[in-house]
Amino acid sequence: MSAARGPATQPADGGDRARAARPVTGGDRSGVPAVEVRDLHVRLDGTPILAGVDLTVAPGEWVTVIGPNGAGKSTLLRAVGGLLPAPGAVSLFGTPSEALRRRDRARVVATVAQSPVVPAGMSVFDYVLLGRTPYIAPLGRESAADLAAAYEVLDGLDLAGFHDRELATLSGGERQRVFLARALAQGATLLLLDEPISALDIGHQQEVLELVDRLRREHGLTVLATMHDLSIAGEYADRMVLLADGRVVAAGTPREVLTEQLLATWYRATVRVIPGARGPLVVPVRPHPPPPPR
Ligand code: ADP
Numbered sequence: 001m002s003a004a005r006g007p008a009t010q011p012a013d014g015g016d017r018a019r020a021a022r023p024v025t026g027g028d029r030s031g032v033p034a035v036e037v038r039d040l041h042v043r044l045d046g047t048p049i050l051a052g053v054d055l056t057v058a059p060g061e062w063v064t065v066i067g068p069n070g071a072g073k074s075t076l077l078r079a080v081g082g083l084l085p086a087p088g089a090v091s092l093f094g095t096p097s098e099a100l101r102r103r104d105r106a107r108v109v110a111t112v113a114q115s116p117v118v119p120a121g122m123s124v125f126d127y128v129l130l131g132r133t134p135y136i137a138p139l140g141r142e143s144a145a146d147l148a149a150a151y152e153v154l155d156g157l158d159l160a161g162f163h164d165r166e167l168a169t170l171s172g173g174e175r176q177r178v179f180l181a182r183a184l185a186q187g188a189t190l191l192l193l194d195e196p197i198s199a200l201d202i203g204h205q206q207e208v209l210e211l212v213d214r215l216r217r218e219h220g221l222t223v224l225a226t227m228h229d230l231s232i233a234g235e236y237a238d239r240m241v242l243l244a245d246g247r248v249v250a251a252g253t254p255r256e257v258l259t260e261q262l263l264a265t266w267y268r269a270t271v272r273v274i275p276g277a278r279g280p281l282v283v284p285v286r287p288h289p290p291p292p293p294r
């Protein structure tokens with residue numbers, strides 16, 4: 001059993017399905033990056049959105065992309081996830097992205113989009129089961145292993161009581177955990193998380209990020225995320241990439257990227273950066289204190 005497999009791929013019945021659940025190009029082959037982006041250019045409707053982006057994520061690493069609204073973070077994740085054409089620019093575990101067939105790519109990389117489309121009338125359980133699609137033959141039915149994988153991630157995300165609920169009736173935070181459950185059920189080694197905690201209260205933010213981090217450590221998952229909360233981003237990321245105007249303008253450890261100067265330059269934000277136990281803590285402060293009351 002590969003250490004790189006996600007927990008959701010634990011087969012209940014072994015055999016062919018167990019083999020099929022293994023990511024085809026995943027794994028910790030030394031020296032081969034999980035994600036390699038070289039000179040990525042993306043134009044959308046004629047507008048340049050990404051202009052020469054380089055990015056490398058090692059297997060098992062957690063890299064978080066930060067940057068102001070409209071910087072191109074979601075576009076970058078979409079290109080890495082194969083949702084946008086990026087010929088020659090993206091390799092996943094050493095394989096050029098365009099050489100991966102759709103089903104094969106889905107076993108390697110799972111994406112939680114910033115605003116996923118919620119299918120009308122679908123139950124939580126059926127939605128999470130959609131994550132098993134890459135393992136189910138066309139016109140075939142899900143196996144006991146697929147059902148077990150869906151149950152396991154729902155339990156792990158504290159969603160056991162929600163199986164039969166219609167997805168559309170959940171709160172924003174509950175729904176966000178279901179989106180993550182679907183991605184985990186997919187059993188891919190690479191998780192792309194686009195603002196996975198923006199709809200969550202701080203308790204659920206920590207719960208979700210701790211779970212992702214535990215899965216990363218226990219199962220060798222690689223995480224590429226975007227996040228707006230810079231303090232939380234710095235607590236979890238091994239490295240951060242600051243994107244602005246479609247370019248990488250800073251990259252390094254959270255201490256190297258979360259500086260008052262860089263955040264002032266690229267976010268036009270006035271902040272205090274306080275050393276934390278793990279990453280720096282970023283506190284926004286008013287640029288011009290109001291005059292004292294008369
Ligand atoms: P971020 O996630 O950093 O906020 P996005 O990657 O979503 O940024 O978007 C980057 C830029 O690309 C934004 O200015 C956005 O308006 C623009 N953009 C996104 N989709 C399209 C599109 N289909 N056509 C033109 N511009 C787009």
Ligand code: MG
Binds near residue numbers: 073
């Ligand atoms: Mg975005």
